[in-house]
Amino acid sequence: MNKDFEILKKLIYEINDIEHAAAVLNWDQEAFMPEKGISDRVNQISTLSKIAHEKFTTDKMGDLIEKIKEKIKKVNPESDEARLIKVLDRNYKKSVKVPSELVTEMSKAASLGQQNWAIAKRNSDFSAFVPYLKKLIELRKQYAKIFTPYDHIYDPLLDDFEPGLKTADVKEIFKKLKPSQAELLNKIAEKQKIDNSFLFGVYNKKKQRSFGADVITKLGYDWSRGRQDTTEHPFTTNFGIDDVRITTKIDKNYLPTGLFGSIHEAGHAIYEQGIAKELARTPLAEGASLAIHESQSRLWENLVGRSLAFWKYFYPKLQNIFPENLDGVSLEKFYKGINKVAPTMIRVEADEATYNMHIMVRFELETALVEETVNVKDLPEIWNLKMKEYFGITPVNDAQGVLQDIHWSMGAIGYFTTYALGNLISAQLWECINRDIRDLNSQIEKGNFDTLLHWLRNKIYMHGSKYEPQELVEKVTGTTINPAPYIRYLKAKYSDIYSL
C-alpha cells in the first residue's frame, strides 16, 4: 500500500498547489487587481481550475483510490490515511459523474448570471434577471439528477456544501426553530425600542481598523500566518495552513460593520489556522463544511463578540479610542445597542434573533424552485409575501428584496441553509464549552481566550474535514445538529436585554 499511497499523495499535493495558486489569484482580484485586469484574470483562474479538475478525474486517480481503499480496510478507520481515502473516494465519484460540458455550461451561466444580476439589482428590475436565473435553476436540476436516486432533488445540491446532510433533516430542524423564533420576536416587538444611535456617528477608519486588529489578535488570529486587507465583500481565504488571509470592510458611519465583520472573518481564519499540520496539502486541510465553518465565525462574532463579558474587557479600550462618540454611553447601553433586535429587509444587516428567519425564506423558495412548485418569474411576489409573513414588512423594491443576495446568480442553491445551521451549531458547541470550562465568563471578562481557543482547536479545528458535519457535531456534543440550544441561548440573552 505504501508505494501506491506515496504516488497518490504526490498527485494530491500537486492538485492542492494548483488550487491554492488559483486562490491567490482570486484574492488578488478582490483586494488589489486593477479593474481592467478582470478578463485575463478570469482566464487564468479558469485554466488553473481546469488543470486541477483534469488531474483529479483521471483513470489513474480512480485506480489508485480503489486499490488503496481495499488495503486500507485493515487500518484504523479514524486515522488520517483512512479518512483521506474516504474523502477522496467520495469527491472522485462525484467529480467523474458530472460531464465536463455541464461543468462548462454551469460556469458560463454563473458568470453571465452574476453580471446580469448586478445590473438587475442596480436597476431594481427582477424581470431582466429572469432568463439567467431560469437557466441557472435548470442547470442545477440537471446536475442534481445525475445523482439519482435521492429522497429530494435538493439533496445533491445541499450535499455540495454539507456532505451527508439531507433536505429532510433541514426541514425538521427549521420546523422546530420557526415557532420559537417567531414567538420571541413577537415578545420583543412589544417592548420599548433600544437606542443604538451612537453606533452611527463618524468613526475614524484607521482607528477602527487598528482596534479591530487588536481584538482579533487577542482572540488568537496569528499574524505571522496571515494578513488583513480591505475589500467590498469581506472574506477569508487560505493558500495553505500557514497563510490564512482575511479581508474587511470598514464603514466610517457605522461602527459594527468593520468591528464584527473583522471578528467574523477572524473566526473563519482561526479555524483554518488550527488545522493539524499533518493534513496540509490534502483535501482534509479545510473546514468540515460551510455550516461548521460558519459556526466558528458566528461563535467568535456573536457568542463571544456580542457578549457582555467580552465588552467588560474591551469597552473601556474602545471608549478611549472614540471618546467623542462614546463618552456618555455606558457599558450597558453599548451592549444593548450592539444587540438591538429589529426586523430588516436585508439579510446581512439582520440581528441574531431574526437572522435565521431570512434563511428560512430562502430555503423555502429554493426547494420550491427545484421542486418546480414555484416559477422563477413569480419569485418577487412570493418573496414579498413571505417577508410580510415572517417579519411584517414588505420590501420597497426588488433590489431590497429578492435581488439582494449574489448567491443564486452564481447558481449556489443550498448555500444559504448553511448560515442558519452555523448559528445553531455555534450555540450547541457553546453549551458544551460552558460545561467544560466553568469559569469561561470570567476568563473572557479578563480578556483571556486561551482556554476557549484550546478547546476549539482540540475538538474541531485540528480535524479539518476528516469528519462529515453531522458526524463531527455528534462526536463533540453528543447529538446531531439540534436547534434547542440556539433557542435557549436567544431566550436567555434577549430576556435579559429586553426584560421579557
Ligand SMILES: [Zn+2]
Ligand atoms: Zn462567514
